[in-house]
Amino acid sequence: MGDTGNNSENRSRGFETLKIHVMQHKVEVALWAIRVLTILFSIGYFIPIFSSSTNAYYKALVANAATSALRLHQRLGGVQISREFFVRVLTEDSCHYLFYSLIFLYVTPITLALFPVALFAILHAASYSLTLLDQLGQNSWWGARLLISVVEFQSRNILRLVSFTEILLMPVTLILICMGRAGLLTPFIYYHFVMQRYTSRRNPYTRNMFHELRAMFESVAQKPSMPGIVRKAIYTGIGFVSRLAPPQQTA
Structure with a gap:
């Protein structure tokens, strides 16, 4: 008791x-x-x-x-x-x-x-x-x-x-336009969101993930068995995404 x-x-x-x-x-x-x-x-x-x-x-x-x-x-x-x-x-x-x-x-x-x-x-x-x-x-x-x-x-x-x-949602928004499920401005607006996440001062995970994905695709492209046309397409895609990235801010 x-x-x-x-x-x-x-x-x-x-x-x-x-x-x-x-x-x-x-x-x-x-x-x-x-x-x-x-x-x-x-x-x-x-x-x-x-x-x-x-x-x-x-x-x-x-x-x-x-x-x-x-x-x-x-x-x-x-x-x-x-x-x-x-x-x-x-x-x-x-x-x-x-x-x-x-x-x-x-x-x-x-x-x-x-x-x-x-x-x-x-x-x-x-x-x-x-x-x-x-x-x-x-x-x-x-x-x-x-x-x-x-x-x-x-x-x-x-x-x-x-x-x-x-x-991953960035290319998905482009697909949604083709399917008629999103407006033409949606990917442009979402791109600005992704850039905000990339430059976040408190959360580096999006920025780090971009670097990890780049390293992964470069590793795949460098394989000897990779066809030349696919290798070139991968590097073209990497270059295109890199040009879209905002400039790195130095401390």
């Missing part, structure tokens, strides 16, 4: 601590909640139980846009009418993903476009879920903690997959 009473008291104390934390960190908790919704909507796109896949797809993008806007406000604060503030906005990763959501809100659903949205939501929601669980007690919800540790252990691979998907 004593252990039961202690467990009940510990749970009550844990919930009270969690309540205080929520009241003191409303923005962070709101971001966590929206990210959880993003994950649920993404799952709903692949497994349409409560609504249609199309509705779930657009809801996931809207939720991601809301997260990005709230995160942008959190980092920059109030709006200022100045060139410096506008430049700061464009360098923020949250601005890039707000831009990303708006791009794909105006095209027909693309399964690949949900991957970065869902993976980022999983990564950030898992990180803050651990903070919330700690408010309940260090030994609470060990199953959830195990899942979170798996996500955090794979965080680098998740970020690499996100960057690869972002790059």
Whole structure:
């Protein structure tokens, strides 16, 4: 009976601590909640139980846009009418993903476009879920903690997959035009998003992925068994993409 009473008291104390934390960190908790919704909507796109896949797809993008806007406000604060503030906005990763959501809100659903949205939501929601669980007690919800540790252990691979998907979506937008599923401006607008990711100061994964892909294609082209015409096509493609890349900024 004593252990039961202690467990009940510990749970009550844990919930009270969690309540205080929520009241003191409303923005962070709101971001966590929206990210959880993003994950649920993404799952709903692949497994349409409560609504249609199309509705779930657009809801996931809207939720991601809301997260990005709230995160942008959190980092920059109030709006200022100045060139410096506008430049700061464009360098923020949250601005890039707000831009990303708006791009794909105006095209027909693309399964690949949900991957970065869902993976980022999983990564950030898992990180803050651990903070919330700690408010309940260090030994609470060990199953959830195990899942979170798996996500955090794979965080680098998740970020690499996100960057690869972002790059792959560039030629996909061109294919969508031919299929009549996207407007003529979509690839041009998306190109600017990719360039923003390439020059990101906080997240080098897109830039690194471009370098990895270039090294991979150059390695393939240098194989003795590679036909000359294919080798030439590979190097032409590498040169074309390299010319599109923004100039490297030196520290």
